[in-house]
Amino acid sequence: MSINKESYAYGASKSSIREIAAWGAARKAEIGADKVFDFSLGNPNVPAPMAVRSSIERALDLSPVELHGYTPAAGLPVARKAVADSLNRRFHTSYSPADLYLTCGAAAALSITFNAIVERGAGQEVCVVAPYFPEYKVFIENAGARCVEVMADADTFQIDVAAMAQAINERTVAVLVNSPNNPVGSVYSRQNLEELAAVLREKSREFGHPVYLISDEPYREIAYAGVEVPWVPSIYDATIVCYSYSKSLSLPGERIGWVLVPNTNPDHDDLVFAVAGAGRKLGFVCAPALFQRVLVDCVDEPTDIAAYERNRKALTDGLSELGYEYVEPQGAFYLWVKALEPDENAFFERARSLELLPVPSDSFGCHGWVRVGYCVSFDTIVGSMPAWRKLKESYGA
Amino acid sequence: MSINKESYAYGASKSSIREIAAWGAARKAEIGADKVFDFSLGNPNVPAPMAVRSSIERALDLSPVELHGYTPAAGLPVARKAVADSLNRRFHTSYSPADLYLTCGAAAALSITFNAIVERGAGQEVCVVAPYFPEYKVFIENAGARCVEVMADADTFQIDVAAMAQAINERTVAVLVNSPNNPVGSVYSRQNLEELAAVLREKSREFGHPVYLISDEPYREIAYAGVEVPWVPSIYDATIVCYSYSKSLSLPGERIGWVLVPNTNPDHDDLVFAVAGAGRKLGFVCAPALFQRVLVDCVDEPTDIAAYERNRKALTDGLSELGYEYVEPQGAFYLWVKALEPDENAFFERARSLELLPVPSDSFGCHGWVRVGYCVSFDTIVGSMPAWRKLKESYGA
Numbered sequence A, B: 001m002s003i004n005k006e007s008y009a010y011g012a013s014k015s016s017i018r019e020i021a022a023w024g025a026a027r028k029a030e031i032g033a034d035k036v037f038d039f040s041l042g043n044p045n046v047p048a049p050m051a052v053r054s055s056i057e058r059a060l061d062l063s064p065v066e067l068h069g070y071t072p073a074a075g076l077p078v079a080r081k082a083v084a085d086s087l088n089r090r091f092h093t094s095y096s097p098a099d100l101y102l103t104c105g106a107a108a109a110l111s112i113t114f115n116a117i118v119e120r121g122a123g124q125e126v127c128v129v130a131p132y133f134p135e136y137k138v139f140i141e142n143a144g145a146r147c148v149e150v151m152a153d154a155d156t157f158q159i160d161v162a163a164m165a166q167a168i169n170e171r172t173v174a175v176l177v178n179s180p181n182n183p184v185g186s187v188y189s190r191q192n193l194e195e196l197a198a199v200l201r202e203k204s205r206e207f208g209h210p211v212y213l214i215s216d217e218p219y220r221e222i223a224y225a226g227v228e229v230p231w232v233p234s235i236y237d238a239t240i241v242c243y244s245y246s247k248s249l250s251l252p253g254e255r256i257g258w259v260l261v262p263n264t265n266p267d268h269d270d271l272v273f274a275v276a277g278a279g280r281k282l283g284f285v286c287a288p289a290l291f292q293r294v295l296v297d298c299v300d301e302p303t304d305i306a307a308y309e310r311n312r313k314a315l316t317d318g319l320s321e322l323g324y325e326y327v328e329p330q331g332a333f334y335l336w337v338k339a340l341e342p343d344e345n346a347f348f349e350r351a352r353s354l355e356l357l358p359v360p361s362d363s364f365g366c367h368g369w370v371r372v373g374y375c376v377s378f379d380t381i382v383g384s385m386p387a388w389r390k391l392k393e394s395y396g397a
Helices: A003-012 A016-031 A049-057 A063-069 A075-092 A105-115 A135-143 A159-165 A190-208 A269-281 A289-297 A305-322 A344-353 A378-394 B005-013 B016-031 B050-059 B064-068 B079-089 B106-119 B134-143 B162-167 B188-206 B268-283 B287-296 B305-323 B345-351 B378-395
Strands: A100-101 A123-131 A144-149 A173-180 A214-217 A240-243 A258-259 A334-338 A369-373 B100-103 B126-130 B146-151 B172-178 B214-218 B237-243 B257-260 B334-338 B371-375
Touching: A003 A135, A003 A378, A003 B106, A003 B268, A003 B334, A016 A214, A049 B064, A063 A289, A063 B050, A075 A100, A075 A258, A075 A289, A100 A269, A105 A173, A105 A240, A105 A258, A105 A269, A105 B005, A123 A159, A135 A144, A135 B237, A135 B268, A144 A159, A144 B345, A159 A190, A159 B345, A173 B050, A190 A214, A214 B334, A258 B106, A269 B005, A269 B134, A269 B188, A289 B214, A305 A334, A305 A378, A344 A369, A344 A378, A369 B106, B005 B134, B016 B146, B050 B287, B064 B287, B079 B100, B079 B287, B100 B268, B106 B134, B106 B172, B106 B214, B106 B237, B106 B257, B106 B268, B126 B134, B126 B162, B146 B162, B172 B188, B345 B371, B345 B378
Parallel strands: A123 A144, A123 A173, A173 A214, A214 A240, B126 B146, B126 B172, B172 B214, B214 B237
Antiparallel strands: A100 A258, A240 A258, A334 A369, B100 B257, B237 B257, B334 B371
8 A cells, every 4th residue: 555644644634623513514414403503614604795696697608618718827817917906906006917826715825835935855944823724734744844833922812923033943934924813813913013024024134035924814804893904015025925715705615816926025036936836736727717707806895794793793792791701803703712621622522512613722723712613694603602601601600 | 035946947937838828829919810720728629518507507596605615625425426426327336425536627636646645755656658748747746756757659659568567666656547648649448458457466466565547537538439438447446536527528727527536446445535635735625616516417418529529530631631640549639740850849840930839749758749639629720721731841741
């Protein structure tokens, strides 16, 4: 037998988030969908905007050969132009279609980016801010680098810049940030990012090569109460942005997103080639053609924040009243709730016995918390409250 | 600067096929689309069946949350069942949905398969039959193995089984075959595959591990004049099949295909995990959800062979009359034509000066030929004949 051990392990272990979701689906089939409160997945319950359907219907009037044919590897020029124009309008930049490489979603964008920069076998490192989306580590390690976890500030869940400065060394090729953040729901402030940028500039000088900042932004459009989500390339030049329409347009299954190498990145031309080459060698021929066309029409469609805002309020009001501690979410659609005992897995099991399915924090690289995804129906949130109460009471509160 | 050198090289060099196509597109814009005869790409000119459009329209009546949401990593059970049932009907097999892993096309299927079996740094090898699709080498090397080219039989372009037996050694993890073949258009006979299987069984015994047979079959449905395209897993147990709907349903831009680990493969259970894990670590979250649903409706849609057959006849009749030598194509939509001088690139340049764009054979790992893709309009073929005549005459014939 010749099997790649790492691939086998990744396939056999699965993602614990998907395991919980699968358990939830089976449990719903068993006792009824309204009796199980599954907060595990980041699968938006908000429907894609009507404009997506109209755009698909319009695209179907093209000749099938034109519509479904191969696109250039980086994507249809018209789709990349739509994205570039939108970014330029919003962030006062001057990006061109050539700066963009359309991908099969953010996972592909990240995998491609790491494979574009990491030199395998060179002992390189990528720093991530913990708690963090667990697949980051999978993609980083697969590209041949070590994933270095740097805990966020324990109070604010902003980047702990001092800790990051300590973690960065001559082997560090990149720092990965994700704001609005999964799993915590924090949004990094301009000041926080500027402090990080100052450190990255200093370290880049010190080590004689740029430490890239990779900004993973699938939740950019989901920010509450007017909080600013700063445009990272305007703060630090050597930035690469990874984006997905999974959350903003509620299209997670369709796999459409992009890598942006901003024209202000000092290694722009080399990175553009390296991104294209990484996409090629991993087997990404092009992003799905029909959804590239959807971008042309829908790139500026507003995200239905109101639905998430309503869920957020119901969930935080409810848990707050019951005496749970949590991090006030500024963005994304996750609530980071303190487990009622130090062992988040024991807490999760007790929650599960009451049909509540959050995700224990060890999946995200830390202990003592659970992630509650509120990209679910409003009814799920309201309906779950008696179970959250029982859970609290079971701890004698 | 920290850039992965291999990714940079792949991005900077591009695929020569795509370079030629890009040149052709620019040239068409310059002198008129009807004056340039671009035979470079494998982008089907036959439209997707009407059933694809109907299927998409029907899918749009689902709730957008259900339609566009994440699917399981291996694909919607209903889509995998449709594929398994279709295979079982056609090949008298007993595959289940669990044997299938839906992918973003055949490139993804191949990349995932190599990453599932190759142990990086172990000096492993994968044998391919040359001439061959150049991206095979990219995917094999990216997974960490060496790509060993074994020339096809010089007369029949069947697998040279004796040469293959010589090439296989204790480091060989797999042999990759592609029938109907790109770029030659040959179809491997049952006898040829049985002889290969006998060698693989013998070598597997000798080296104490299975030498997998990877069968890349995007052209399976495109075979002419009743030629048999044998079902490879029925001939050799340790087979993995990679498939794409790019050619059979004319959906190359939509990226939909699959990996099948047949239930008869002795390492089935381990391979299923390793395929899933490889897909995960490369960043393939799931195949595009909408086109997974299209498979449910369209998996048995007949491919419009008649259009390719008509093209094939016009092209072979025309070139034959002009005195060109070529391999009689039994399948796929490529004609393998002998260059009129030993240097295929010099021949290509002379062809290009007459606005004819085949692909020189060095792109496929051998010399002295060009590939003429006839997945173009009938008019392109007819219109190109005066240029083919001039090309022939320029060599003094």
